[in-house]
Amino acid sequence: MRFHSSNEIVPNAPSSQTTASAIHARLRRDILCGALKPGERLRVNDIAQRYGGGTIPTREALSRLTAELLVVYLDQRGFAVAPLSQEGLEDLTRARVWTAEVAVREAVRNGDAAWEERVLLAYHRLSKVSRYNSEDPPVQNEAYDPLHREFHLQLFSGCGSVWMVDTCMRLFDHAQRYRSLSRQAVVMPRECEHRDLVDAILQRRAEDAVALIGEHFRLTARIVIDSQEGD
Known part of the structure; x- marks a missing residue:
């Protein structure tokens, strides 16, 4: 007023x-x-x-x-x-893997029942939505990305650190630019990556969860790099 x-x-x-x-x-x-x-x-x-x-x-x-x-x-x-580059992608991927390793390990160690419920609910919602409206030609589904972000947010949310979650999600957002490129380059089923990650987390298999999320991030980087090298 x-x-x-x-x-x-x-x-x-x-x-x-x-x-x-x-x-x-x-x-x-x-x-x-x-x-x-x-x-x-x-x-x-x-x-x-x-x-x-x-x-x-x-x-x-x-x-x-x-x-x-x-x-x-x-x-x-x-x-x-801001430009995109292979060097930038590799650096971003390393940072994502490092921070996710800490966040996921702490979440598996300290996350409570409410955290497990949030992870399950976010995964359930994500699993109901396709990445693509069309696969040939590939047309990305805009409804997928907010649910994908929420899923990763809830994975990290059990770590007990607001700063760590914020860091992980800032890196997640930067990686969105490369994810869009990877989906344009290759249409491939990747739903099992999220399912396997949820299984490892809920079973409190910290080392498996850390390995799975690291590979999840690295695969996106490899798809983008391979597609650019092929041009």
């Missing part, structure tokens, strides 16, 4: 921060799903018009995405979608 000099109370106008957050969310989604391509220029005026905001909140949104390493700022050239 804000006050006029006449003491009349009127609603606040939408703040630039609110607009910036809305633009940030839409831009972030479009970068992660591949609608905005690696290296694509992000001209402030074009983005403001496309996403329905002024230049000030648009710059704020782009600055936030730069801090998240999803956008880069190039001197004299402005903003662009």
